[in-house]
Amino acid sequence: AIPPRACDDYWSEFRHCKSLRNCFHNYYTYGTSPSCKQWKEDYHNCKEWEKHRGAEAKDALQKSERNRVAEQRNFTPVWELRRDPPRDWHMPLNQEKPQDS
Amino acid sequence: MDQSKQEEEYGYNLFPERNTGNNKGKSIAQSLFTFNHKCQVMLQFAMETSPYAKLLLSAMKSSGCKVLKERHFSCEDCDGTVSGGFDAESSQIVLCQNNIHQQSHMNRVVTHELIHAFDHCRAHVDWFNNFRHLACSEIRAANLSGDCSFSNEVSRFNFGLKQHHQECVRGRALRSILAVRKISREEAEKIVDEVFHTCFNDHEPFGRIPHGKKDAGFAYRDYENRDRYYANL
Numbered sequence: 001a002i003p004p005r006a007c008d009d010y011w012s013e014f015r016h017c018k019s020l021r022n023c024f025h026n027y028y029t030y031g032t033s034p035s036c037k038q039w040k041e042d043y044h045n046c047k048e049w050e051k052h053r054g055a056e057a058k059d060a061l062q063k064s065e066r067n068r069v070a071e072q073r074n075f076t077p078v079w080e081l082r083r084d085p086p087r088d089w090h091m092p093l094n095q096e097k098p099q100d101s
Numbered sequence: 102m103d104q105s106k107q108e109e110e111y112g113y114n115l116f117p118e119r120n121t122g123n124n125k126g127k128s129i130a131q132s133l134f135t136f137n138h139k140c141q142v143m144l145q146f147a148m149e150t151s152p153y154a155k156l157l158l159s160a161m162k163s164s165g166c167k168v169l170k171e172r173h174f175s176c177e178d179c180d181g182t183v184s185g186g187f188d189a190e191s192s193q194i195v196l197c198q199n200n201i202h203q204q205s206h207m208n209r210v211v212t213h214e215l216i217h218a219f220d221h222c223r224a225h226v227d228w229f230n231n232f233r234h235l236a237c238s239e240i241r242a243a244n245l246s247g248d249c250s251f252s253n254e255v256s257r258f259n260f261g262l263k264q265h266h267q268e269c270v271r272g273r274a275l276r277s278i279l280a281v282r283k284i285s286r287e288e289a290e291k292i293v294d295e296v297f298h299t300c301f302n303d304h305e306p307f308g309r310i311p312h313g314k315k316d317a318g319f320a321y322r323d324y325e326n327r328d329r330y331y332a333n334l
Contacts, residue, residue, distance in 0.1 A: 004333040025316075079227075
């Protein structure tokens with residue numbers, strides 16, 4: 001296995017997180033200053049994993065990323081997800097749909 | 102129900118060129134004396150250069166809804182000050198050529214409407230009968246398209262700082278709903294409140310709230326790398 005992201009990506013996310021612009025946007029959105037140290041930790045674990053293939057670093061990094069994924073899904077959706085795309089997405093425009101009232 | 106009532110009920114009266122079931126071709130006169138060409142050019146530019154739009158187009162393609170400019174976008178004249186809309190009936194994004202005059206505005210409208218199209222593509226959204234679904238998509242579109250950026254709000258003379266983004270998203274979602282459906286303001290507010298937490302936190306397909314091109318660029322990078330990402334968790 002390889003790290004979920006290229007190690008440099010973690011560093012660029014860290015720099016981006018600490019930037020003044022991002023600090024401003026975080027306050028504008030959430031009313032707080034952003035927490036960036038996880039990105040830095042992830043970067044170091046990533047480098048550690050790459051260089052020494054250490055199991056600890058690997059586990060820590062994967063745990064951190066799984067946590068990120070969980071945070072993004074921390075809500076119950078209001079709608080049901082589709083299994084297939086809508087059938088009429090590609091239908092040509094001048095095709096009349098059957099009128100139902 | 103008769104057509105005119107249906108038109109008013111679902112907001113179609115804002116888009117007078119969308120005769121249900123009727124697709125007129127463009128005459129040369131229409132092309133010469135309207136902003137149609139300018140709209141087409143700006144649309145093309147948005148699709149090619151905006152990281153927001155590119156990410157959404159990519160995500161839609163992966164979901165089985167490849168977006169074709171000629172089929173899924175329509176530049177038309179619209180009523181009032183509305184900038185665009187998503188027509189679920191015909192699977193088309195309407196761009197109001199008479200109300201969009203700057204590229205940055207076009208980028209934002211394209212992103213906003215693509216978010217609706219994306220929701221339509223990945224979920225069973227009942228646009229016409231379920232106000233919670235409508236509210237949810239509007240919250241997401243206001244949240245993720247840059248509609249509520251600090252600079253946009255300032256240009257509307259809405260000065261706010263701490264957590265103002267959320268206020269803006271609520272307000273714009275409310276306005277969008279009231280513009281296209283006949284319900285009371287109180288009812289609309291109640292619905293927005295009900296679904297706000299869920300929908301404000303649904304950042305698909307961005308994975309974050311993109312506050313500018315740099316954010317959107319990072320989100321696009323993440324999207325491109327998603328296969329590697331999920332394979333190595």
